[in-house]
Amino acid sequence: MSTSSIHCENCGAEIFGGQRFCRSCGRPTSQFSEENAPTQAMPPSAAVGTQRSPVDTGQPARPYTSPVYTPPGYYQPPPAHLPVPHYTPPQARSGWGWIVGIIGVVILSLLTMGIFVISRIARRPNRRVPPPPPVELARDGGSTLTESVTDGETTTTRSYPLSATARFALANTTGNITIEGWDQPRAQVITIKRGGSEQDRSNLKLTVSTDGGNLSLQTPTARGIQEVEYIVKLPKKLAEISLESTNSEIEVTGFNGKVSVKNQNGGVSLSKIRGNVSVATRNGSTELSDVGGDVSVSSTNGEVDLSDIGGAIDAHSVQGAISVVFESSVPSKPLKVESTNGSIDIKFTSIPDADLNVQTATGSIDIDGDLGLDSRLIGPRGGSGRLGKGGLPLSIKTVTGTITITK
Numbered sequence: 001m002s003t004s005s006i007h008c009e010n011c012g013a014e015i016f017g018g019q020r021f022c023r024s025c026g027r028p029t030s031q032f033s034e035e036n037a038p039t040q041a042m043p044p045s046a047a048v049g050t051q052r053s054p055v056d057t058g059q060p061a062r063p064y065t066s067p068v069y070t071p072p073g074y075y076q077p078p079p080a081h082l083p084v085p086h087y088t089p090p091q092a093r094s095g096w097g098w099i100v101g102i103i104g105v106v107i108l109s110l111l112t113m114g115i116f117v118i119s120r121i122a123r124r125p126n127r128r129v130p131p132p133p134p135v136e137l138a139r140d141g142g143s144t145l146t147e148s149v150t151d152g153e154t155t156t157t158r159s160y161p162l163s164a165t166a167r168f169a170l171a172n173t174t175g176n177i178t179i180e181g182w183d184q185p186r187a188q189v190i191t192i193k194r195g196g197s198e199q200d201r202s203n204l205k206l207t208v209s210t211d212g213g214n215l216s217l218q219t220p221t222a223r224g225i226q227e228v229e230y231i232v233k234l235p236k237k238l239a240e241i242s243l244e245s246t247n248s249e250i251e252v253t254g255f256n257g258k259v260s261v262k263n264q265n266g267g268v269s270l271s272k273i274r275g276n277v278s279v280a281t282r283n284g285s286t287e288l289s290d291v292g293g294d295v296s297v298s299s300t301n302g303e304v305d306l307s308d309i310g311g312a313i314d315a316h317s318v319q320g321a322i323s324v325v326f327e328s329s330v331p332s333k334p335l336k337v338e339s340t341n342g343s344i345d346i347k348f349t350s351i352p353d354a355d356l357n358v359q360t361a362t363g364s365i366d367i368d369g370d371l372g373l374d375s376r377l378i379g380p381r382g383g384s385g386r387l388g389k390g391g392l393p394l395s396i397k398t399v400t401g402t403i404t405i406t407k
Contacts, residue, residue: 181254
């Protein structure tokens with residue numbers, strides 16, 4: 001194989017086969033075609049670029065260049081250097097920004113809390129006291145003022161017009177009765193139903209009548225443990241009051257008219273009554289005080305206490321003691337007191353002008369000597385005598401019991 005060498009026409013450096021550029025000056029070697037270019041094996045010690053001797057270890061005269069791309073065939077100016085901007089230090093933050101931010105957070109928190117509180121208040125139920133219900137005219141001519149239902153009780157208040165000449169009547173089965181006089185020209189009736197369910201109490205209808213300007217109330221027979229309590233206010237000058245009950249504690253005070261009471265079981269108490277009084281009881285005590293009219297009392301089983309009675313007295317007890325006291329007056333009308341099985345005690349503040357008649361079957365008689373009665377006229381079982389000037393009949397009798405008359 002031919003090993004003739006070829007040199008660069010520009011710098012004279014040796015060019016090897018297949019070399020397209022001079023490795024010393026970079027001049028193209030295109031005058032040789034690839035297939036006609038001579039080839040020569042490079043010696044192992046040969047260096048690329050400028051030819052050096054095997055012992056030459058110095059710095060080559062030209063750097064080794066191996067262009068990796070074809071340089072452009074036109075002029076390219078160097079890249080322009082952009083100007084470096086002037087450094088401006090950051091401005092220091094003002095403290096007002098923090099203050100404004102904190103104030104904003106506080107205001108936002110207060111607004112949020114206010115909206116929450118207002119929404120809670122708006123959701124709360126209305127606890128204002130409701131106005132009283134309107135007055136409704138009842139079918140019986142009265143007006144319903146109030147009505148309330150609680151656990152085990154139903155309370156109703158009604159009002160009825162009444163004149164001074166009217167009459168009031170009440171018939172009850174079970175439940176206390178309290179009646180008081182007042183100066184209003186009407187009746188106020190409070191009924192309290194107890195026992196049973198609310199529906200049971202609602203079904204317990206009261207009968208009310210206002211015929212002829214009078215007022216009449218009646219309670220039907222209650223079932224089980226149901227009862228009706230009455231609290232009534234009536235005009236003081238009412239003509240008459242009539243009460244009747246099976247099981248009641250009855251109390252009446254402050255009337256000028258007549259009062260009549262019948263009670264099967266329970267006590268009766270009347271006071272400050274100017275008119276006549278009639279009381280009949282089966283089982284229960286009777287207490288009358290400050291009565292200006294005549295008094296009639298009939299008791300089957302119970303004590304009878306009478307004080308300051310201005311009219312005639314007719315008191316009878318089958319089983320029970322009878323006590324009559326004249327504290328501020330003397331009897332001005334006949335007095336008749338009888339007991340089948342019970343003692344009788346009569347007390348005068350001053351000596352009355354009366355004709356006394358006392359009798360007992362199996363008891364004793366004790367008469368105070370200050371009354372001026374001749375003791376010889378009264379025997380162990382009784383007798384008759386004059387007190388003062390005499391004239392007013394006083395009859396005191398008992399079958400079994402002691403009779404005591406004192407001053």
